[in-house]
Amino acid sequence: MRHFYDICYLGSNNLQELTEFYKRFGFDGFVLLIKDYDSKKIFDIKKQILDLNEQIDIKIGIELELKNKNKFLNQLRKLRTEFPIIAVRGGNLDTNRLVCENNLIDILINPHKNRKTDSGFDKIMGNFAKTNNVAIGIDIRDFLFSHKKNRVFLSQSLMNNIKICDKVGTNIVIYSGAISKWDIRDPITMSSIGFLLGLNKDKSLKPLQNLYKIIKRNEEKIDSDWIMDGVRLVN
């Protein structure tokens, strides 16, 4: 069975409007990515989700930015048990490499960001990402709101990254990255953008279902019965 999940940010719109739009477009759930860890803010959002009482599945994820390596790794170990999704914004080659080599991180967002000469991702990083189960995130919002020359350069680097992922076998996650309800698109349309950027026709729906698999895998790990991959405590 297909499970479509999406990633969005809590911007100008409230949760009610976001859930209505996600339901309308046929999503099973979505992940609210929060930039920078703030326990009070997260508590408020969790309360809002409980009050909503909707049929759609809402998860909270966290997006981190690497500034200090040691601080970042300490923070990562603490947050792993709390959130089903941990994403890191890429852009710097060192950051991209560190994320690909770390199995505590789920998604590397936009490795091509602010890069002019290359796409910020190569075959070696792809191999590391595959072994550590790190997926490469493709933000549709950037694609929608860029024009002319900027969109050409953006699609160039996206195509390059997709080509490497396809060759090496790294997971890809396509998501809307919506800040408001007007940025949300339906899953089939997002898959057709993936197809336009070089994904196989048969595999173009897979990146939309990968997020659900990541969430399930991490929720199993967070569960107290989990010991290691394939081993679980049974009463």
Added chain:
Amino acid sequence: MKLSRTKSLESKKRYLYFEIISELDINLKDVVNAIWISCFDLLGEIRTANANIWIIKNLWSNDKHTGVLRCSHTSVDDIRSALCTITEIEKHRTIFHVIRVSGTINCLKI
């Protein structure tokens, strides 16, 4: 001798039944303009020509903001992604949502 029009001469078509979610009311004229501009921007003139686009005017509903667009069967994904890049019509934020794709208008169940 006059040749009769045969099915084999026709290219295969797909009909896209779409709805427009917008902040305010919009005309068909603005919608058509937006579709052409986005197709030229994303696909270019040659791929748009291959797509064989036609917007069916009498199936446009002003109340529901729904309409039907015809294109060739090989370029459905191209047109879908071109439509999704429309973010504004007449400076009002919009979403193009393709509800159904079919080979005949009857099967669209409008």
